[in-house]
Amino acid sequence: MSKALVWLRNDLRLSDNPALVAAFKEADDVTAVFIFETDEGIRAPGGAARWWFNRSLTDLSERLAGIGVHLLVEKGKAETVLRRVLKDIGATSLHWNRRYHPAERALDSHIKERLGEEIAVESHPGNVLVEPWDIATGTGKSYSVYGPFWKNLRALDIAEPLPAPKGKAVRHKRVDENYREPKWAKKFAPYWTIGEIAAQDKLAAFFDERLTDYPQGRDFPALAATSHLSPHLRHGEISPRQIWHAAKAFAHAHHAQTERINKFLSELAWRDFNYHQLYHRDDIVRVAMHPKYEGMKWRDAPEQLEAWKRGRTGIPMVDAGMRELWETGYMENRVRMLTASFLCKNLLIDWRVGEEWFWDCLCDGDIANNPGNWQWVAGSGMDASPFFRIFNPVTQGERFDADGDYVRRWVPELSELPDKHVQQPWAAPKDVLAKAGVKVGETYPEPIVDLKETRERALEAAKAL
Numbered sequence: 001m002s003k004a005l006v007w008l009r010n011d012l013r014l015s016d017n018p019a020l021v022a023a024f025k026e027a028d029d030v031t032a033v034f035i036f037e038t039d040e041g042i043r044a045p046g047g048a049a050r051w052w053f054n055r056s057l058t059d060l061s062e063r064l065a066g067i068g069v070h071l072l073v074e075k076g077k078a079e080t081v082l083r084r085v086l087k088d089i090g091a092t093s094l095h096w097n098r099r100y101h102p103a104e105r106a107l108d109s110h111i112k113e114r115l116g117e118e119i120a121v122e123s124h125p126g127n128v129l130v131e132p133w134d135i136a137t138g139t140g141k142s143y144s145v146y147g148p149f150w151k152n153l154r155a156l157d158i159a160e161p162l163p164a165p166k167g168k169a170v171r172h173k174r175v176d177e178n179y180r181e182p183k184w185a186k187k188f189a190p191y192w193t194i195g196e197i198a199a200q201d202k203l204a205a206f207f208d209e210r211l212t213d214y215p216q217g218r219d220f221p222a223l224a225a226t227s228h229l230s231p232h233l234r235h236g237e238i239s240p241r242q243i244w245h246a247a248k249a250f251a252h253a254h255h256a257q258t259e260r261i262n263k264f265l266s267e268l269a270w271r272d273f274n275y276h277q278l279y280h281r282d283d284i285v286r287v288a289m290h291p292k293y294e295g296m297k298w299r300d301a302p303e304q305l306e307a308w309k310r311g312r313t314g315i316p317m318v319d320a321g322m323r324e325l326w327e328t329g330y331m332e333n334r335v336r337m338l339t340a341s342f343l344c345k346n347l348l349i350d351w352r353v354g355e356e357w358f359w360d361c362l363c364d365g366d367i368a369n370n371p372g373n374w375q376w377v378a379g380s381g382m383d384a385s386p387f388f389r390i391f392n393p394v395t396q397g398e399r400f401d402a403d404g405d406y407v408r409r410w411v412p413e414l415s416e417l418p419d420k421h422v423q424q425p426w427a428a429p430k431d432v433l434a435k436a437g438v439k440v441g442e443t444y445p446e447p448i449v450d451l452k453e454t455r456e457r458a459l460e461a462a463k464a465l
């Protein structure tokens with residue numbers, strides 16, 4: 001009887017899983033393994049993602065058992081674990097879906113070379129729409145501008161998703177759930193339903209219920225008008241190819257929605273653009289894509305950093321976003337932009353510090369999207385927002401949360417303030433504050449910085465580069 005092992009990483013699904021399909025084609029008996037890797041250079045998932053992984057692996061192990069596959073969840077150095085598992089089960093082949101961070105690629109190549117001397121090792125494309133080397137400019141270079149990348153990508157034939165393999169069910173063995181997750185993540189539970197079926201349901205519900213508002217609504221955080229698929233994508237409970245083809249099919253059946261679907265897909269394509277950068281540049285988690293930004297004189301301001309992390313900056317939109325993140329493991333995109341801008345421009349704290357915090361707190365903390373977007377905000381990314389574009393969180397709030405619903409939801413101590421004052425309580429008349437029960441400096445912090453002055457300081461710092 002031939003036996004194969006599938007090494008799952010960021011692809012916790014049965015459908016459109018090329019590695020799983022290949023293993024089924026080749027072997028009579030398939031086992032899957034997930035490893036919490038301790039190899040040097042491999043970025044360990046953040047706390048929120050570990051919380052998600054534990055639940056997603058439990059769901060997956062049941063689903064895999066339904067098609068005859070046992071899932072093993074291990075911790076250790078990947079090569080050591082793989083060697084042991086391969087030997088224990090007597091497998092003669094190993095399959096995985098590819099990943100793109102430089103350290104991940106180096107480790108995977110090393111393992112392929114070493115284990116390839118003894119068994120068949122095969123990698124597959126499963127985590128992006130187009131692999132980073134399969135899309136290039138007219139002169140054969142990698143893309144540094146999003147517009148032409150999207151123009152090229154949208155015209156490509158994206159491979160059709162693969163159906164889940166079929167097999168005879170085996171008895172489900174519970175996976176060990178004790179992979180360390182932080183206590184603070186437990187409060188995320190009411191906000192999420194985890195797993196492959198939940199991801200597919202969420203996609204369908206998004207098309208039916210929210211797509212119509214998506215192009216405008218996505219900027220208004222109180223509306224929560226986006227798909228919220230990002231944590232599912234991050235863990236591979238759904239593949240980008242599945243989303244792509246489902247969206248195309250929906251547009252085909254509902255012509256009037258075509259433009260909105262295209263807007264949605266153009267956002268999805270930013271994910272591929274970031275993976276393109278992850279593959280083609282130096283480690284984007286650590287290195288500014290535009291080298292001149294390595295010379296930026298960042299400040300060390302631990303108290304201000306702490307205020308930012310805890311949502312105690314005294315700037316309501318920033319605090320609302322940071323508290324939403326802490327409470328749910330998620331933050332709306334516009335608020336991510338303005339909280340990130342506040343950190344690396346108004347506070348002039350290195351974007352890498354903010355990236356780390358998001359990495360730990362976001363259920364969707366993604367190896368390409370998180371640093372890619374932080375670098376976009378900080379001006380050092382490819383096709384980034386220029387450094388001199390400094391979001392003003394007050395005017396952003398007045399524009400995108402005009403009636404203060406978002407602020408009121410996450411900063412309840414301001415909930416009684418009238419709309420007009422909710423974005424800048426420090427400027428509200430005394431009687432208005434008193435009536436709303438707000439004492440600036442007591443019930444809610446004074447702003448930790450002057451937005452205008454710190455804006456000028458940031459511009460000066462950028463000029464010096």
Ligand SMILES: Cc1cc2nc3c(=O)[nH]c(=O)nc-3n(C[C@H](O)[C@H](O)[C@H](O)COP(=O)(O)OP(=O)(O)OC[C@H]3O[C@@H](n4cnc5c(N)ncnc54)[C@H](O)[C@@H]3O)c2cc1C
Nearest residue numbers: 226227228229230267268270271333336365366369370373
């Ligand atoms: C500072 C900062 C950090 C971020 N960190 C992450 C992260 O760690 N993981 C992550 O998935 N996204 C990140 N984003 C991008 C974006 O905010 C989220 O993808 C989006 O808010 C997820 O919500 P959604 O699934 O409802 O998005 P939708 O609008 O429904 O979009 C669908 C999918 O498209 C992709 N997408 C949408 N916008 C972007 C974008 N700007 N860049 C890349 N892909 C995008 C995501 O995969 C998303 O799930 C970050 C943005 C900023 C400004």
